[in-house]
Amino acid sequence: MKKYQLIYADPPWQYRDKAHAGKRGACYKYPVMSLDDIMVLPVGELAADDCLLAMWWVPPMPKEALAVVEAWGFQLKTMKGFTWHKLTKHGKSHFGMGHWTRANTEDCLFATKGKPKRVSASVRQFVEAQIREHSRKPDEVRDRLVELMGNVPRIELFARQQTGGWDVWGNEVESDIDMPKEADPA
Template identity: 50%
Template sequence: MKIDEELQKLIPPLAEDELKQLESNLKNEGWRSNERIITWNDIIVDGHNRYSICKKYKITFKTQEKKFKDKNEVILWMIDNQLGRRNLPDYARGELNWKKLEILRLKAEENMKLGVTLVSNDTKVDMKNVVAKASNIGDVTASRIKFIRDNADEGTKIKLRSGNRELSINKVYTDLKKKKQREDVIQEFKEAPKLEKTKRKYSIIYADPPWKYFAGGNKNQSIYYKGMEIEEIKNLPINSLANDNCILFLWVTFPILKEAFEVIESWGFDYSTCGFNWVKKNKSGEGWFFGLGNWTRSNSELCLIATKGKPIRQSASVSQIIDTPREEHSKKPDIVRDKIVELVGDLPRIELFARSKTKGWDTWGNEVK
């Protein structure tokens, strides 16, 4: 008799007390006359736990061979069998219903090719809604279960299937989503065509990250970029772009100064000073702009300087204060690039999270035009 790992994974594990009770019953009472381990082509499709316990304690058991058209038919039978269990955790129930629906949709597509319609093949069916109703859960939960199933490690999924109280669908989903976003950003950065082609090292790095800086991430500094969590920004491979002697110019707002210092350190730089303080005028150029602010009304923004190695200052006449009108949302003054070159020279340089290409600068960003 054989065990198919794919089929075995379909069976949500018993709770610890349920497994102990089953083991106790088999040890004390033996195999009941009406019980059977169900097999298909000598592969166990029902009774995995009983089989393991009987093998462990050398208890004699009985089997029953069942006929199925193919493996998908076996899976559908097993899913329906498991869905009949009491106290099945929401994750396990949702995961099983997702698998069932996907197989039924596949069979529907095959039937369409044969000109036969046995189940609905409407491509407009909201699959998460179907799963939600079948599992007695909300649409959002159904969607999150699928995301977890497709992205979580097997150990995490086993815990969720068993109803482990230390984990919840929402917590696992949130953690996975953050991890995936971080990986996607890192991968996107690594695959940026300019970097892939040149593999250059830079002496100047100029960055304006799309910080999420209000609780819950509701306020995003950039409408051009999806807001990034601090950990996502910290994990960008910026250090690999830097020459041994390199200077970083990093735009930051006052509420996230502490986090900005963490980013600087993670990127392999040492904080030096404030390079520029942009005191904003109204778009008309008349009068000072006043933002909201947490305490006082804010109207300035900082561009910090951090260094790696010993970059050299070329000019001692570059002013820290910039007083220019605001333009479109979160766009920084173009003059800053000129001041950077004046300050440290015409060195290899790159602008990260750029909106447009600028002569003399390499750029990286998903909104570069």
Template identity: 45%
Template sequence: MDLLSLPRVGEYRVILADPPWQFENWSEAGDEKNAAAHYDCMSLDELKALRIGSGLDFVCAPDCAMLMWATFPLLPEALELLDDWGFAYKSGGAWGKLTKHGKVAFGSGYLYRSAAELWLLGTRGSPAVRSHSVRNLILEKRREHSRKPDRMYDDVEALFDGPYLELFARARRPGWDSAGREVGKFDQKKAA
């Protein structure tokens, strides 16, 4: 991912990242649910290399917020990556996943059956907060593997001024720049 070719290098005040975390299966039964069955995953070291190797340090404005998707099994790694990328952990939230019928989803998991996905909020400098009314919980239906709720973008835009950048993006969004191997994957699909 060549971040230095983005149109607003050095100006992004918000980065939303959905790292392609590398999960370890405990058995072959989890192979089809593993992220690696859906897209190329990256090790923690490979993700850390984005800071210098592709120019993350040069992409951010001096005052920048990072919202990073994470999972409970890899929470320590997500916190480590946030710090390594130069952002101080401040807060976070969760997407409570619902079925198409509006019931709490029954996901995979090592101990608990996961019905939620986390995001971490980190900052460098002092990004201005536009609203103090945004909640840190999204209750939305799950869709395709790794496709996040559209409401996340609305909440981010309510919370912070742009310019906005999504790393490891799978859909383009007006007013946002996108980077990643799968940009455009969900462009034609509307929220269900």
């Protein structure tokens, strides 16, 4: 099995709050996975001895995100590797849903296996980009990860598109590796 020094993941989290009103919840947009189903994916087997995991997580579920990191065999470095400030198509700050405050940012944590090498110290945490389809992250983040880690073997899990230089796995792309596909909607 091919090993990767950079694993980029955006798991399809199954929220405790399904946002049934107006069918706004993630489960109405794409197939989601239970925490148990995410945790048992053999992501650790894809990791090289020295690997960075960059994983998007949802604010109401930090403990669950940490459980996934541990289950996949990584150690948390920061819950805020990247913070994406969402902009509308008109360049204004997005006014999203939220549990206590109106959400207009998302975070991507960094966790490691072994001692991956950072090749650039100039990569900034803050990303400001327009929102697109539900939960689709800015393409710029992939570029920043390559700048941070260099041209290393890399894969995007739960990918929505093919991206040059990246292997991909997900139910919306032709996958480069064999792994169980995302579960049916809950």
